[in-house]
Amino acid sequence: MHRRITVGVVVLGLASAPAAAQGRGPQVVTGISLASFGIHAAVADRDCDIHPQTTLLDGRCTWRNSSGRLVGDTPELPREQVAGGLFVAGLGGLMASGAWEPSRAVDTIFTAGAGLVLLAVAWDDTLPRGTVHQETADGRRLSTCPAPFGSYGYGGYGDDGRDPCTHTSFSRIHTMWSGIAALGLAVGRLLWREGPPPVSLDMRPGGIRVSRTIGF
Numbered sequence: 001m002h003r004r005i006t007v008g009v010v011v012l013g014l015a016s017a018p019a020a021a022q023g024r025g026p027q028v029v030t031g032i033s034l035a036s037f038g039i040h041a042a043v044a045d046r047d048c049d050i051h052p053q054t055t056l057l058d059g060r061c062t063w064r065n066s067s068g069r070l071v072g073d074t075p076e077l078p079r080e081q082v083a084g085g086l087f088v089a090g091l092g093g094l095m096a097s098g099a100w101e102p103s104r105a106v107d108t109i110f111t112a113g114a115g116l117v118l119l120a121v122a123w124d125d126t127l128p129r130g131t132v133h134q135e136t137a138d139g140r141r142l143s144t145c146p147a148p149f150g151s152y153g154y155g156g157y158g159d160d161g162r163d164p165c166t167h168t169s170f171s172r173i174h175t176m177w178s179g180i181a182a183l184g185l186a187v188g189r190l191l192w193r194e195g196p197p198p199v200s201l202d203m204r205p206g207g208i209r210v211s212r213t214i215g216f
Helices: 002-014 024-044 079-097 104-122 173-191
Strands: 055-057 060-064 070-073 124-126 132-135 141-146 152-155 167-169 199-204 207-212
Touching (some): 024 104
Parallel strands (some): 060 132
Antiparallel strands (some): 199 207
16 A cells, blocks of 8 residues: 555656746755755664664663673664665755756655655664663673663563663654754745745835735
């Protein structure tokens, strides 16, 4: 069902008639902004998804070894985040270059869709601040989970390999804000009307006059 909806929206965009195309100025601004959001989202957040049973601390995917010393690996860019960001950047590039000139309505729909894509890849499993991983002498790695009221629960890993401290949230903060910015851009694009402004401002030495022309 979701695939059919996606295909339908794509066909609608590609089939938009040239006569319905909008002015290039607003679309260039929209495209450049969307491309910027996508590039930022693709490279802004790193996490420890590829290093299980670790916690992001001071830029490293960290745990304590059996001697109590902090060790860690370098965090990586999540693949879904990179793919989502590059998709949004590519969409913005098509708009800005003029290779794709849909109507304003289709432009708005795709810009909003790009924002939702970024929000989707920003939502991920994460570990709360204060989670500590401890490597035991027999090679296991246990977790100390932060709990309410300052107490800590201590446990190992479940049968599925998931850390018991894990909870889902918008853990990729920069990607999340890029998605929100893209949704705001879509709203602005929807409200952006071409032509003369509805309100004129006349500044004179004696004051400022605001007037509105009403047609009948």
